[in-house]
Amino acid sequence: MKTATALVLATFTLLSSGKKFRWCTLSDLEQRKCAELSKALLAVLPLATINSFARVSCIRAHNTHDCIDKIRVNKADAASLDAGDVYSAVKMYGLTVVAKEIYKEGSCVFAVAIARKGNLDIQKLRGVQSCHNGARWTSGWNILLGFLLARNDLFWDKEQPLSQVISGYFNASCIPGIGVTSPQLCALCQGQKSYVRDKNHFCETSGNEPFYDSEGAFRCLKSGAADVAFLDHLEIMNATESDQEEYELLCPDGTTAELRAYSTCNLGRGPGHAIISRHNFQKITKKFLTLIQHLFGQKGKQKARFELFSSAPFRGKNLLFRDATQHLQLLEDQAEIAHILGLDYVALLKGLGHEGSSLDNSVVRWCCISHAELRKCEEWALSIKSDPLVCVQATSMTNCIEMIKSNEADAVTLDATHAYIAGKCGLVPVAVECYGKECGPGTGRTEKLIRFTDGALSPIYAIAVAKKNAKHVNVHNLGGRRSCHSHLYSPGGWLLLSRYTVGALENDAENCDISSAYQSYFWKSCMPGAVGNLCKVCIGDDETEMPKASSRCAANHNERYYGNMGALRCLVGNPSGRSFGDVAFLEHYNLLQNIENLDNTGWAKGYTPNDFELLCLDGRRVAVTEWADCNLGPVPPNIVMTRPMAITKIYDFLMKSQESLGTSLDPDFHLFQSQKYGESDLLFKDATQYLVHINHLDYQAILGEPFFQLAESVFNCTHADILDFCKQDICTSSS
Structure with a gap:
């Protein structure tokens, strides 16, 4: 009870300076509810202070943007x-x-699309009549578009306005x-028209x-004016019923x-309503809301006198706040708008041009994880004749995911594992x-793509390689x-491997984190x-501009033991001949070429495929060419990933790029070759013949059920900072 009294008195102190707290309203019904809130406050505040308390003032605005402007100009x-x-309000009005x-x-x-039963499906929206809760609003505009x-x-x-x-x-x-x-987008609205601004309510x-907000959009559908409502x-x-x-x-x-199935049948999920104020008034606003x-x-001490989140007594809906509100969550000062509304949502708004036209919308920004990739990307940018490339x-593939x-x-x-993430x-x-x-422009057809995702086209295998003279290793x-x-x-070298090395520990709850289990399983x-002993064999790169310590064990080509070529270098040792590895886990597709490159690049002289053997699951050791029968399992293909809004831009860019740069006809630059940069598999795997459009298949279908389920089980138990980062997005659905 003392805490409640202290709260009231603290807020009263802030509000009793003679200045009214002014709430912006958007209808006569909101004015009524706001006025009743003011009366209720006066009735419950301590009698000793009632004469000096400044009441809530209700400021009637013409529309939401008028509200924003009124708050901006005090x-x-x-x-x-x-x-x-x-x-x-935040980005454009401060x-x-x-x-x-x-x-x-x-x-x-959840953004939902509603229609009369049996009249429509989502694939037949073109040419119908529609009602939306509001322009540039979460459900009726942003997520829908x-x-x-x-x-x-x-x-x-x-080039055109989106409207x-x-x-x-x-x-x-x-x-x-x-x-x-x-005018076409207002044609179905029913508000009063007038040349006098304060009397014009149309659209x-x-x-x-009448058709404003989600209630109005549903009303529009019910009236027969529209075929579908977005709310x-x-x-x-x-x-x-x-x-x-x-x-x-x-x-x-x-x-x-x-x-009632809105949680599983929707167009997407985005942030709901929030309360805005001026920077210099946020402390008082928070105290007032508290x-x-x-x-x-909902649990108010004076709820019997006035219900903050109910509009029924005023014969309206969603007055001042949404009626579905359970409570108000106060935010920290200086909180970033991307963390308040969600990274995905803010990226969507930028893509839709909410801040006006942007250079970002006209260029493709490709993410590079090393100096070598950057060099190749810059040549790509100079060679491409169409869209600008930046x-x-x-620093890593996970960093790229964060940046995108x-x-x-x-x-x-x-x-495949990073695509899952x-x-x-x-x-x-x-x-x-x-x-x-079999790869080529024709493989974009759906039926071939389905066979491709089932592994029918030249699969890549995960393999374990040892030196032939290390006979004791199996x-x-x-x-x-x-x-x-x-x-x-x-x-x-991490996910599939877990089934054969630390797999025996999977039922031990203390050791099911496979990154931790690898620390114990291998010596170094x-x-x-x-981190830890899983980095002890790494050597970094003396040739980069950064200090060697910062490139050592980096998840990019700046670490000379990174990637398939790097794992092979690690197995044979550094150029001085010192050996660091007993076994290398990599992919089969460029093994023979990489063995040849050991000699060509001067890394290690005299090695041939005969100097290595594959380790089979049954304990045998066979020649490195027998990977089809001696492997750790098939690896799904690499996937180009982006934000949902950028799919068309990236796909068009890639198709133009590979048409002009993907073949050996270009003597200066080849999209799928990396040797000239001193590494392998830069930006794309060197084994790539063609990039195939995936016809709206989701990442789970491309990865395939066995690989996806393995990743699910591993990451349910293995901590990954990148997944923590992504879970911060406020609208990440658990369903």
Whole structure:
């Protein structure tokens, strides 16, 4: 009780300076609810202070952008807005976010498409009539457009305004707030028209437009004005029986579902409403929100007098706050907008041009993980005749995933394990590398691609290699030996290997983290990107500009023992002849070429394929050419990954690149060759014959069920910082 009294008095002190706390409202009903909030506060504050307390003042705005402007120029203090408007308020008007609304499923909403039962599916949206909860809003605009663009259902060359593209896609719409320059997108709206601004409510983001907000978009559909409505799931959480009988959700796969199935049938997930204020007023705003929530929230002491998150007494919905709000979560000062709204969502908004046109939208930013890759990428940029290419420096494949998710880069080629990680982080496939003789432009057809993902086309195998003269080494006695791995998280040298080395420990809860188990299993190793004794064999690179200590065990080519070529170098030892490895775990496809390169590059003289043998799972040792019968398992292809919004841009760029640079007809630059840069497999595997479009297959289908399930089981128990980074995204769905 003392704490509650102290809270009230502390807030009163801040608010009793003679200045009213001014809440911005968007309808007459909100004005009424706001006025009742003011009365309720006066009624419950201590009587001794009531004369000096400044009441809540309710500032009526014309629309949400008028609210933003009023707060900016100190004519109002706070408002709760859709995340799309919140982003604009922060990035374009210099306001700040002080709190988020928290709903039953968290702070995020599902974007859903609703139609009458039996009338429509998601693949037949072109030419229909549509209603949306608001222009540049999370559910009715941003996620919907991201969904359509990622599927190539909507074509936008960035030269046209996006609103013009939408006008050509839908037959007629009501998208409140879209503006007078897009009359087709306001054609279905029903607000009052007037040349007097304060009397014009047509197609405005305010309660006086009947089809405004999610409630209004659903009302628009029910009225028969539209064929489909795009809104957030909060509107249908408590749908009536008649609504459930008459309407259904449109799912991304072309099926439909009942209204209550919004968590599995939706177009995506994004942040809900948040409360904005000015920077110099955020402390007072937080104190005010704390007070009214303490008094009138779901567990409020004075809830019987006034309910903060209920609009029914005022015959409206979502007045001041969404009715589905459970509580308000206060945010830290100076919190980054990307962490408030989510990295994926902010990247989506940038892609949709919420901050205006950007150079980032016109160039492809390729992620490079080493000096050698950067050199090759820069030659690619000079050689390509079409889209501009910018080469972005990163330190590892996991760093590339972070940069793409944060919209600091656009694309990278990832091995199968890193592609799994990237998929968990919300990135999507653009193309896969194809390595066999069957590869070529024709393999983009769906039926061939399905066979490709089943491993029918020239699979790559994970193999274990030892020197022929080390007769005592076999697959059953690798514990306690020196090992060479291409890198941390590599498919063959980390993930598949776990089934045959530390696999016996998988039922021991204390040792199921395979990175930790490898530390105990091997004596010492070079596994670039790892730590501890798994780095003791690594040597770094004397030739790079960075100090050797910073390149040693780096998860990139700056570590000379990185990758397939690096693991082979590790096995034979450094140029002085000192041997560091008893066994090397790598991939078969360029083994013979890499053995030849040992001599050609002067790394180690005199080695031939006859000097090495493969270790088989049954304990045998065979010639290095017998990998088809002596391997640790097939490895899925490398995958080019990007953000969903960038799929079309990256795919078009890659197709143009490989048409002009992917063959040996170009004497200066070859997209799939790396020897001239002193390394192998730079940007793409050197074995790549062609990049195949994957026709909207997801990363799980490309990796294949056995590999995917192995990765699931391993990462459920093995800690990875990159997955922690991705889980920070506020709208990462657990479903």
